[in-house]
Amino acid sequence: xxxxxxxxxxxxxxxxxxxxxxxxxxxxxxxxxxxxxxxxxxxxxxxxxxxxxxxxxxxxxxxxxxxxxxxxxxxxxxxxxxxxxxxxxxxxxxxxxxxxxxxxxxxxxxxxxxxxxxxxxxxxxxxxxxxxxxxxxxxxx
Amino acid sequence: xxxxxxxxxxxxxxxxxxxxxxxxxxxxxxxxxxxxxxxxxxxxxxxxxxxxxxxxxxxxxxxxxxxxxxxxxxxxxxxxxxxxxxxxxxxxxxxxxxxxxxxxxxxxxxxxxxxxxxxxxxxxxxxxxxxxxxxxxxxxxxxxxxxxxxxxxxxxxxxxxxxxxxxxxxxxxxxxxxxxxxxxxxxxxxxxxxxxxxxxxxxxxxxxxxxxxxxxxxxxxxxxxxxxxxxxxxxxxxxxxxxxxxxxxxxxxxxxxxxxxxxxxxxxxxxxxxxxxxxxxxxxxxxxxxxxxxxxxxxxxxxxxxxxxxxxxxxxxxxxxxxxxxxxxxxxxxxxxxxxxxxxxxxxxxxxxxxxxxxxxxxxxxxxxxxxxxxxxxxxxxxxxxxxxxxxxxxxxxxxxxxxxxxxxxxxxxxxxxxxxxxxxxxxxxxxxxxxxxxxxxxxxxxxxxxxxxxxxxxxxxxxxxxxxxxxxxxxxxxxxxxxxxxxxxxxxxxxxxxxxxxxxxxxxxxxxxxxxxxxxxxxxxxxxxxxxxxxxxxxxxxxxxxxxxxxxxxxxxxxxxxxxxxxxxxxxxxxxxxxxxxxxxxxxxxxxxxxxxxxxxxxxxxxxxxxxxxxxxxxxxxxxxxxxxxxxxxxxxxxxxxxxxxxxxxxxxxxx
Numbered sequence: 051x052x053x054x055x056x057x058x059x060x061x062x063x064x065x066x067x068x069x070x071x072x073x074x075x076x077x078x079x080x081x082x083x084x085x086x087x088x089x090x091x092x093x094x095x096x097x098x099x100x101x102x103x104x105x106x107x108x109x110x111x112x113x114x115x116x117x118x119x120x121x122x123x124x125x126x127x128x129x130x131x132x133x134x135x136x137x138x139x140x141x142x143x144x145x146x147x148x149x150x151x152x153x154x155x156x157x158x159x160x161x162x163x164x165x166x167x168x169x170x171x172x173x174x175x176x177x178x179x180x181x182x183x184x185x186x187x188x189x190x191x
Numbered sequence: 192x193x194x195x196x197x198x199x200x201x202x203x204x205x206x207x208x209x210x211x212x213x214x215x216x217x218x219x220x221x222x223x224x225x226x227x228x229x230x231x232x233x234x235x236x237x238x239x240x241x242x243x244x245x246x247x248x249x250x251x252x253x254x255x256x257x258x259x260x261x262x263x264x265x266x267x268x269x270x271x272x273x274x275x276x277x278x279x280x281x282x283x284x285x286x287x288x289x290x291x292x293x294x295x296x297x298x299x300x301x302x303x304x305x306x307x308x309x310x311x312x313x314x315x316x317x318x319x320x321x322x323x324x325x326x327x328x329x330x331x332x333x334x335x336x337x338x339x340x341x342x343x344x345x346x347x348x349x350x351x352x353x354x355x356x357x358x359x360x361x362x363x364x365x366x367x368x369x370x371x372x373x374x375x376x377x378x379x380x381x382x383x384x385x386x387x388x389x390x391x392x393x394x395x396x397x398x399x400x401x402x403x404x405x406x407x408x409x410x411x412x413x414x415x416x417x418x419x420x421x422x423x424x425x426x427x428x429x430x431x432x433x434x435x436x437x438x439x440x441x442x443x444x445x446x447x448x449x450x451x452x453x454x455x456x457x458x459x460x461x462x463x464x465x466x467x468x469x470x471x472x473x474x475x476x477x478x479x480x481x482x483x484x485x486x487x488x489x490x491x492x493x494x495x496x497x498x499x500x501x502x503x504x505x506x507x508x509x510x511x512x513x514x515x516x517x518x519x520x521x522x523x524x525x526x527x528x529x530x531x532x533x534x535x536x537x538x539x540x541x542x543x544x545x546x547x548x549x550x551x552x553x554x555x556x557x558x559x560x561x562x563x564x565x566x567x568x569x570x571x572x573x574x575x576x577x578x579x580x581x582x583x584x585x586x587x588x589x590x591x592x593x594x595x596x597x598x599x600x601x602x603x604x605x606x607x608x609x610x611x612x613x614x615x616x617x618x619x620x621x622x623x624x625x626x627x628x629x630x631x632x633x634x635x636x637x638x639x640x641x642x643x644x645x646x647x648x649x650x651x652x653x654x655x656x657x658x659x660x661x662x663x664x665x666x667x668x669x670x671x672x673x674x675x676x677x678x679x680x681x682x683x684x685x686x687x688x689x690x691x692x693x694x695x696x697x698x699x700x701x702x703x704x705x706x707x708x709x710x711x712x713x714x715x716x717x718x719x720x721x722x723x724x725x726x727x728x729x730x731x732x733x734x735x736x737x738x739x740x741x742x743x744x745x746x747x748x749x750x751x752x753x754x755x756x757x758x759x760x761x762x763x764x765x766x767x768x769x770x771x772x773x774x775x776x777x778x779x780x781x782x783x784x785x786x787x788x789x790x791x792x793x794x795x796x797x798x799x800x801x802x803x804x805x806x807x808x809x810x811x812x813x814x815x816x817x818x819x820x821x822x823x824x825x826x827x828x829x830x831x832x833x834x835x836x837x838x839x840x841x842x843x844x845x846x847x848x
Binding site: 092119120127129151152154155157160161162163164165166167170180183 | 326327330428430762
């Protein structure tokens with residue numbers, strides 16, 4: 051599938067977020083992350099899939115315009131190659147977070163942070179970062 | 192000048208040469224690869240740093256690069272909590288001292304100027320880089336785009352810092368685009384998305400570098416300038432430069448008249464290893480060869496994941512590069528070059544790639560070295576090996592790293608030392624686990640070989656297959672003054688579930704040591720480093736392995752810079768890992784496990800390996816209390832941890848007795 055269709059399938063993403071609520075249990079209202087296809091990230095225009103804590107409590111997926119890093123307005127931004135996005139989408143009903151971790155390792159997904167470590171913890175992202183294998187970040191290897 | 196045996200064997204490395212008008216005593220450059228974090232918070236060099244630098248000056252390298260100093264008063268270029276600064280003349284006295292140390296030792300002194308760019312602003316709430324590309328590592332600060340006025344100011348600051356270094360007595364300077372610092376962020380497409388004359392084409396991206404080279408050359412016209420440049424960023428997947436582009440940038444630097452190019456590999460945030468233990472020595476040498484081929488008239492320095500002087504000598508002989516740039520191997524053993532020159536390389540304490548020298552600085556801590564417990568403590572006489580006031584007869588119980596370090600340090604001080612071990616070899620449990628290491632078992636086993644050599648050379652008696660117990664102690668009563676208990680640790684069997692089928696549940700150490708053979712289906716209880724090492728090793732040997740871990744993640748006792756490697760291997764090898772899962776029973780051909788998600792389930796197994804937390808083997812503390820004058824303990828016997836702590840514990844005890 052093409053990347054734009056994948057990120058637009060909000061029903062599937064919302065179902066995934068509901069199934070993995072425990073990973074997002076600490077995410078505070080107003081905190082969110084974005085996933086943008088690499089082509090849109092390069093062009094600095096297009097749509098971004100946003101996961102965030104809805105005012106009524108649960109995690110919700112929505113689409114927002116993407117106009118570049120500067121105005122992305124999310125705590126974590128995942129830039130996804132088509133291959134990585136497809137791999138995650140293919141297992142959305144099974145193990146999408148494991149696949150995100152694998153895509154990060156394969157380099158098909160790049161995670162940017164727009165907040166400092168302490169702020170991410172405050173925002174409730176520690177469980178997700180741990181799940182994605184990014185709990186300790188800041189090293190030369 | 193007459194060459195020693197070792198210098199003759201490593202003729203190319205030790206041959207004198209000339210560079211930039213200087214006579215250089217050999218082809219070895221001490222690289223400013225690691226920032227110590229030993230200094231004052233305002234950037235002033237501390238007595239601790241001076242003591243360390245004196246050791247560096249004495250390593251015997253022909254060129255010595257002093258660690259990177261940030262050039263701006265605001266600290267936008269400051270990457271590390273206690274990094275040195277060079278933005279004011281008030282810092283000069285200590286730099287003068289360091290230049291003096293290097294000259295006194297016969298070296299050429301180079302001062303590195305390090306503006307960290309994307310990784311800078313450690314005391315500020317932001318960093319500067321060419322374009323706003325967010326961090327991928329949250330340790331670092333949110334970026335601000337550098338303005339053209341700031342570019343000019345930054346270049347001026349670099350030139351002023353270079354002038355200051357020369358004023359302090361340094362012979363030359365170095366600027367670095369290592370692993371994502373400011374220069375690298377301009378050169379790379381990943382972080383440079385500007386649309387003005389400093390962005391876009393490779394020539395435009397390289398403009399900042401060229402202007403900086405020009406400015407420093409003008410500021411210090413009679414002194415050489417080294418530029419460190421990426422041979423491979425390892426960031427191309429995310430939009431960074433390809434290797435071809437890296438080499439085009441080297442050509443640009445060469446055209447600008449730099450006096451040496453030092454080649455580096457990888458960014459801090461690169462998705463793959465560049466210098467870790469999992470990268471084979473020599474892996475990146477092709478980059479140096481390519482640079483030398485491309486720029487035959489520009490001296491090339493190289494040493495990325497090249498820890499071996501013999502290999503380096505071969506590279507220099509073959510014309511792959513001109514100077515072996517070495518740092519970490521000399522942290523592990525400051526005597527490395529002297530041992531090489533005197534044909535005593537078998538005594539070398541090899542760098543095993545634990546990367547304490549790098550990963551700790553991201554916790555704002557001073558760097559340390561697994562293999563060199565005195566590193567960073569040179570200013571403290573308590574850490575030095577000094578002659579013992581009272582010569583004692585010491586028995587060390589346990590020939591693992593803690594015991595052997597203690598034995599070696601104590602022997603060097605003049606004590607008589609006998610090491611006892613119930614097994615048939617030096618190395619303790621560490622040796623057993625090292626043979627299963629997937630990253631580079633030869634690195635780890637070099638630690639054991641070092642102990643074997645040093646016991647011979649120092650005359651330490653080793654009594655293997657000899658278990659120390661009260662009976663033996665009574666038989667040698669009054670022969671020893673001191674007993675050191677370095678008996679290591681064992682799996683805490685109290686943490687294992689009841690085993691109803693005899694022989695099914697086995698101890699991790701027995702498996703590691705080869706005393707127990709595993710069946711095809713293996714379940715490993717515990718995903719600490721011991722469990723992970725065995726899981727990875729058994730899986731590569733064809734076993735069907737499952738890991739069961741009560742905690743929420745794998746590798747909780749693995750040091751941060753290597754934890755990712757284990758979890759990646761578990762995934763690559765497709766080893767099922769059940770976290771937050773507890774084993775309740777080992778019986779009837781398998782393990783019963785339970786977790787909150789799936790409830791209870793049964794995993795069939797031919798062998799179940801207990802690899803849960805360990806406890807220190809401390810029984811002898813009580814049994815020997817009234818049988819010896821002095822009784823001490825060290826290493827895992829006190830608190831089970833790992834190689835670094837064992838070595839450091841043993842050494843600290845050895846220099847104190």
